Amino acid sequence: MGDRVPSCAVCTGVVKPDVVFFGEALPQRFLLHVVDFPTADLLLILGTSLQVEPFASLSEAVRSSVPRVFMNQEAVGPLSWRPRSRDVLQLGDxxxxxxxxxxxxxxxxxxxxxxxxxxxxxxxxxx
Known part of the structure; x- marks a missing residue:
């Protein structure tokens, strides 16, 4: 794709990725899934600063025995200053x-x- 902005083949509108950009409101479905964190077996955290709520505190919402796999350019948030024994940090691209x-x-x-x-x-x- 290079530097091209993707467009819909049907309506020719700009295709927006299924992510929440900084400053955007969370989708309603977000609240439906918050209840999953206490029962999770694994938490994958990818490409985030963990600075903006409500996402910033979600890494703490799983049980302390649950492995958290964090992939990012650098260690941030609780994974950098209060890691758990089962945390995995994969830093880089x-x-x-x-x-x-x-x-x-x-x-x-x-x-x-x-x-x-x-x-x-x-x-x-x-x-």
Whole structure:
């Protein structure tokens, strides 16, 4: 995709990623999933400053026995000043870190297929 802004193949509108940008309101579905944290078996935290609420405190919402895997450029928030014994910090480029995790899990082919399929949709090849 390079520096191109993705557009919808159907309506030609700009495609917005399914993320919440700084200053945007949280979607309603966020509140539906907050209840999952006390029963989680694993928490993945990717690419965040952990500075803005309510996300900043979510890393503390899981039980202390739950492993928290944090992938980011640098250690931030409670994972930097109060790590737990089961925490895993993978510091560096986020894309490289996720690709490495995918490789370790044996999901490389599935990721490749997914990227090709979704890139095709964005470029209008999959109509």
């Amino acid at each position: 986020l894309v490289d870190s996720v690709e490495r995790l995918v490789e370790l899990l044996g999901w490389s082919e599935e990721l490749k297929d997914l990227v090709q399929r979704e890139t095709g949709k964005l470029s209008g090849q999959d109509r």
